[in-house]
Amino acid sequence: MKRRQRRLLLIGAGGAVLCVAVALVLFALKDSIVFFNSPTDVIDKHVASGTRIRLGGLVKPGSLTRGANFAVRFAVTDGNKEIPVAYSGALPDLFREGQGVIAEGAIDGAGIFEADTILAKHDEKYMPREVADALKKQGHWMGENK
Amino acid sequence: MIAELGHYALVLALGLALVQASVPIWGARTRDPALMAVGTSTALAQFAFVAFSFAALTWCHVVSDFSLLTVFENSHSAKPLIYKITGVWGNHEGSMLLWVLILALFGALVAAFGRNLPAALKATVLAVQAWIAAAFHLFILVTSNPFVRIPNPPFEGRDLNPILQDPGLAIHPPLLYLGYVGFSITFSFAIAALIEGRIDAAWARWVRPWALVAWMFLTLGIAMGSFWAYYTLGWGGWWFWDPVENASLMPWLAGTALLHSAVVMEKRDALKVWTVLLAILAFSLSLVGTFLVRSGVLVSVHTFANDPSRGVFILAILILFIGGSFALYAWRAPALRQGGLFAPVSREGALLLNNLFLTTICATVFVGTLYPLALEALTGDKISVGAPFFNATVGRLAVPLLIAIPFGPLLAWKRGDLYGVAQRLLAALAVAIVAMAAAFAVAGGGPVLAPFVVGLAFFVMAGALTDVAERTGLFRVPFAAVVSRAAGLPRSSWGTAIAHFGVGVSLLGIVGETQWGAERIAAVKPGETVSVRHYDLTLDGLSQRRGPNYQERVAHFTVRRNGDVIGAMEPATRAFPVRQMNKNEAALMTRGTSQLYVSLGDADENGAVTVRLYHKPLVLLIWIGAVVMMAGGALSLSDRRLRVGAPRPARQKPALQPAE
Numbered sequence: 001m002k003r004r005q006r007r008l009l010l011i012g013a014g015g016a017v018l019c020v021a022v023a024l025v026l027f028a029l030k031d032s033i034v035f036f037n038s039p040t041d042v043i044d045k046h047v048a049s050g051t052r053i054r055l056g057g058l059v060k061p062g063s064l065t066r067g068a069n070f071a072v073r074f075a076v077t078d079g080n081k082e083i084p085v086a087y088s089g090a091l092p093d094l095f096r097e098g099q100g101v102i103a104e105g106a107i108d109g110a111g112i113f114e115a116d117t118i119l120a121k122h123d124e125k126y127m128p129r130e131v132a133d134a135l136k137k138q139g140h141w142m143g144e145n146k
Numbered sequence: 147m148i149a150e151l152g153h154y155a156l157v158l159a160l161g162l163a164l165v166q167a168s169v170p171i172w173g174a175r176t177r178d179p180a181l182m183a184v185g186t187s188t189a190l191a192q193f194a195f196v197a198f199s200f201a202a203l204t205w206c207h208v209v210s211d212f213s214l215l216t217v218f219e220n221s222h223s224a225k226p227l228i229y230k231i232t233g234v235w236g237n238h239e240g241s242m243l244l245w246v247l248i249l250a251l252f253g254a255l256v257a258a259f260g261r262n263l264p265a266a267l268k269a270t271v272l273a274v275q276a277w278i279a280a281a282f283h284l285f286i287l288v289t290s291n292p293f294v295r296i297p298n299p300p301f302e303g304r305d306l307n308p309i310l311q312d313p314g315l316a317i318h319p320p321l322l323y324l325g326y327v328g329f330s331i332t333f334s335f336a337i338a339a340l341i342e343g344r345i346d347a348a349w350a351r352w353v354r355p356w357a358l359v360a361w362m363f364l365t366l367g368i369a370m371g372s373f374w375a376y377y378t379l380g381w382g383g384w385w386f387w388d389p390v391e392n393a394s395l396m397p398w399l400a401g402t403a404l405l406h407s408a409v410v411m412e413k414r415d416a417l418k419v420w421t422v423l424l425a426i427l428a429f430s431l432s433l434v435g436t437f438l439v440r441s442g443v444l445v446s447v448h449t450f451a452n453d454p455s456r457g458v459f460i461l462a463i464l465i466l467f468i469g470g471s472f473a474l475y476a477w478r479a480p481a482l483r484q485g486g487l488f489a490p491v492s493r494e495g496a497l498l499l500n501n502l503f504l505t506t507i508c509a510t511v512f513v514g515t516l517y518p519l520a521l522e523a524l525t526g527d528k529i530s531v532g533a534p535f536f537n538a539t540v541g542r543l544a545v546p547l548l549i550a551i552p553f554g555p556l557l558a559w560k561r562g563d564l565y566g567v568a569q570r571l572l573a574a575l576a577v578a579i580v581a582m583a584a585a586f587a588v589a590g591g592g593p594v595l596a597p598f599v600v601g602l603a604f605f606v607m608a609g610a611l612t613d614v615a616e617r618t619g620l621f622r623v624p625f626a627a628v629v630s631r632a633a634g635l636p637r638s639s640w641g642t643a644i645a646h647f648g649v650g651v652s653l654l655g656i657v658g659e660t661q662w663g664a665e666r667i668a669a670v671k672p673g674e675t676v677s678v679r680h681y682d683l684t685l686d687g688l689s690q691r692r693g694p695n696y697q698e699r700v701a702h703f704t705v706r707r708n709g710d711v712i713g714a715m716e717p718a719t720r721a722f723p724v725r726q727m728n729k730n731e732a733a734l735m736t737r738g739t740s741q742l743y744v745s746l747g748d749a750d751e752n753g754a755v756t757v758r759l760y761h762k763p764l765v766l767l768i769w770i771g772a773v774v775m776m777a778g779g780a781l782s783l784s785d786r787r788l789r790v791g792a793p794r795p796a797r798q799k800p801a802l803q804p805a806e
Contacts, residue, residue: 009490014502021506021543025513028538029531033518036528054530066750070667090667090747090756092380104530 034104039081042107049107055083055115056102064097076101076113083107087115149214152202153293156243159195159250160283162188166253166276170269171341182265185272186257192279193254200234200247203292207234213299216240216292222305222724224695229311235319236310238440238456239292244319245436246282248327252356253279256331263352270338271331278330281463289456305695305724314374318367322394325364326432329397331356332404333429336422337471340478345418350411353425355783357408360428361401362779368394369772380730380745382760384659384768387536392515393435399508400428403501410497414559416488417498419479424501426475430468431508437464438515492562496554503547510539548602548653551646552609555639556616570616574608589662596661603657606650610643641782645775652771655739658764665761669754678759681742682706683715688755696720698731701746701755705735717746717757739766 036054037047047053055076063075071088074097085103095101095118103115166188173181203216207230212218220237221230229236235244253275260268286292335353339345371394376384385391404424410417437460488494514531522528552574556567582601589596615621617639618631668676675684683703691698700718704711715733722729732745740763747756 006488006490010498013490013499017502017506017543021510021539024539024542025510028535029517032534032538033529033531036530054528070669070756090758 036102038078039076039083040078042083042113043081047107049109049111052104052106054102054104055085055113056100057082059095059097059099059101061097076103083113084111085113085115087118089118091118148202148205149211149293149295152199152206153291155195155199155202156283156287156293159192159199159246160280160287162192162195163276163280163283166192167273167280169273171273174266174269174273174342177266179265182269185269185276189250189253189257189272189275192276193250196243196247196250200243203240203243204231204234207231207240210303212301212303213295214292215294215296218296218300218303220306221303222695223302225306225311226694228313228316229306232316233306233310236306236315239286239290241319241323242282242286242290242440243292245323245327246279246286248320248323249275249279249282249330252327252331256334256356260352267335267338267342267349267352270341271334274334274337274341275330278334278467281466285456285459285463289459302724305722308696308720308722308725308727308729309378311722311729312374312378314370314378318370318374321363321370322367325360325362325367325401326394326397326435328356328360328363329401329425329429329432332360332425333471336425337474339422339482340474343478343481345422345482347412347415350408350421353421354405354408354412357401357404357425357428358779358783361398361405362776362783364394364398364401365772365779366776368398369769373769376765377732377734378730380732381758382663382665382732382743382745382762384765387514387533389515390435390439392511392536393431393438396508396511396515397428397431397435399504399511400424400431403504403508404428406497406500406504410494414488414494416494417501419482420501422479422482423475424505426471427505430471431512433464433467437461489561491557491564493554493557493559495562496550496557499550500547500554503543503550507540507543507547510543511536514539545602548606548649551606551649552612555613555642555646556609571609571612574605574612577608578602578605580604593661596657599657599661600654603650603653606653607647610647610650613646614640614643636785638782638785641778641780641785643778644781645778648771648774648776648778650771651767651774652769655764655767655769655771658740659762659768662763663761663765666759667756668759669750669756671752671754674754676757676759678742679761680707681761683744683757683759685755685757688749691718693720695724696722696729699746701757703733703744705742715742715744717744719746736766739764739770741765 034052034054036056037045039055039057041047042053042055057076057078060075060077060082063073065073067073069088070090071086072091073084073086075082075084077083085105087103087105102119103113104117104119105113105115108114166185169188170182170185173179173184206214206217207221208227210217210221210223210230212221216237216239220233220240225233233240235241253272256263256268256271256275260271263271332353335349335356339349368391371391372384375386376382404421404427407417407421407424411421437457440456440460514535518529518531552571553564553567556570557564578601581604582597585597585600586594614632614635617635618628620628623631664679666676666678670676670685672685672687675682677683683705686702686704689700689702691700698718698720700716703715703717705713705715713735715735717733718731720729720731721727730745732743734744735742740761743760743762745758747758749755
């Protein structure tokens with residue numbers, strides 16, 4: 001085999017693997033990505049029922065009810081709008097009313113978000129007010145700046 | 147006072163880094179041995195000062211000095227001593243200090259053990275290393291100073307995030323950082339080679355041990371992180387395709403490719419420009435990982451506090467180093483003498499194929515990890531790219547790579563005989579087919595994918611054994627000859643076979659856990675029994691226990707199999723009052739390489755507790771395989787070739803002086 005042929009073969013093999021990879025990536029991206037929405041987004045954008053999304057916000061205090069067979073219901077709010085969520089299964093440890101949560105699933109015909117996965121946010125910062133004020137004054141405050 | 151000394155030492159380390167970044171490289175340009183030697187002493191001194199600074203911070207954590215902001219935010223006087231120490235790097239500031247500590251350590255190691263390097267190369271490498279160090283010292287001092295004081299110190303700290311109060315924190319970050327930062331050395335070598343405009347097989351020989359060290363630690367660090375997530379998060383997952391995990395996987399993939407291409411360069415003087423590119427890429431991906439984790443663009447358990455100025459600073463470092471190194475590469479790489487081409491069917495060809503697939507997989511992971519960030523920046527849409535994407539792409543791309551593994555070491559250099567190699571792998575193929583059939587029979591149908599992957603895993607393992615058998619002449623020559631050949635086999639050959647065997651072991655664990663695992667969620671009252679697979683767990687009762695800084699609710703289970711008691715399991719949930727957080731303490735029972743996994747959920751009003759039960763067949767093999775891979779790397783590292791490769795300058799014996 002001549003030098004040029006070898007080089008061509010090399011480039012050809014590399015190109016082929018890359019093409020396969022690109023095809024796989026595009027195909028997988030089309031099928032498996034999920035959009036993240038706040039309750040306001042869901043209502044304003046009229047997200048169609050059956051579309052798989054991630055719904056994120058705070059668990060509305062006082063909204064959590066438990067039924068038989070690990071069925072739970074709660075509302076996710078962003079302070080503006082709220083969406084009722086139904087889920088069945090064990091909730092994560094960090095799940096708590098008033099705290100951040102992400103639910104993955106789809107809205108059903110009745111406007112209830114049927115979640116199959118619940119993720120509770122890990123990020124929690126708790127700080128006494130006095131210290132927080134002192135830190136703010138010092139310019140070292142770094143919590144809650146989202 | 148100690149904290150101020152630590153702060154001051156860090157400032158001095160920055161000063162030393164700036165000297166180390168400029169003087170030796172100037173010496174290398176002007177061929178001045180005295181200036182070049184400055185690199186060695188400043189690298190050692192810089193390490194000493196960073197180590198002092200780190201020790202000072204550790205001291206403040208151990209004595210619970212809550213006048214330091216980082217100690218106050220992440221410690222508590224009642225926290226056990228081990229978590230006071232590991233808590234040093236359980237926060238953003240401390241973990242960045244650990245990062246530069248390891249960076250300085252690697253610089254010092256090159257300074258101390260790089261005696262056989264050409265003086266100019268060593269000086270340039272140390273200078274490049276110091277560029278990185280200076281940037282990160284500055285980053286810490288400007289945006290993430292761990293020694294910031296609080297004017298009115300509180301009496302008690304806010305405790306460490308309970309998820310981090312685990313022995314895993316003692317091991318996982320240091321190992322991972324040793325891996326991440328270890329690639330800074332190969333990066334520095336690559337940049338030095340580009341600056342010097344000269345690269346040869348000897349360069350590959352100097353670089354390979356460093357790449358191996360970094361790769362070993364990264365392998366173990368990733369495995370350790372995965373194991374930690376498995377037992378601590380309470381639902382038995384061991385890999386989530388979380389962006390932060392991907393951030394550690396990408397340098398691993400690039401580093402694995404680098405290890406293999408450096409072999410080609412060392413043996414055949416080919417793939418030089420490519421190897422330099424991989425060295426740059428591996429560390430660039432480590433920097434990307436640091437950026438993703440430390441800038442706060444991602445929210446995960448790894449993100450501590452978010453501060454936009456940090457993200458911008460790290461992004462600036464990222465652009466400077468990655469952009470700069472790629473610009474240098476584009477400018478200087480064409481000047482490097484190209485190596486020869488080779489036949490596609492050969493050892494070189496196989497290693498190139500390995501590189502092709504590993505880098506493609508790496509690029510796929512890169513796209514999947516950064517696409518959501520790019521999309522959000524461009525359109526504002528927030529999306530998540532999760533496990534289905536990565537399983538569909540990485541999973542498929544890995545199959546040809548895995549199939550090719552046994553062929554590579556059996557092919558000859560220059561020109562290989564694919565047909566001959568295939569014949570020699572017939573036994574391995576037979577093993578794989580038997581394993582496939584057995585898996586199919588045991589699983590009783592089910593998904594076809596699982597038995598196929600089991601077969602693949604056995605093919606990889608048997609292929610590694612075939613490699614050793616071929617080299618030692620097993621079954622062909624008398625046994626005594628086999629033993630002497632085995633003893634004479636280079637350790638790097640053993641290392642290759644063992645590491646490849648480890649890949650098969652991990653693969654077997656992965657397929658066992660994902661395809662045949664069983665899961666059960668149930669509400670149980672005391673006296674009731676739940677079953678998963680052939681195991682029956684009876685809840686004997688619940689109790690409360692008190693730990694040093696937590697309250698614990700424990701469930702006591704008796705485990706039976708076919709009516710015989712085989713042990714007890716005690717899953718618990720711990721409530722940490724200071725952080726107002728709960729942490730799951732899953733109970734694990736090991737049966738062979740499989741595990742029974744129980745985690746405790748909430749109690750309902752009827753007195754029943756929610757429990758999650760999992761049976762995880764072969765799960766331990768995932769991490770055992772990683773340890774085997776690392777052992778292979780260690781064996782390869784101890785090869786004479788890597789130590790004795792370059793001639794060492796003869797050291798003069800001090801002449802004996804007659805006593806006066």
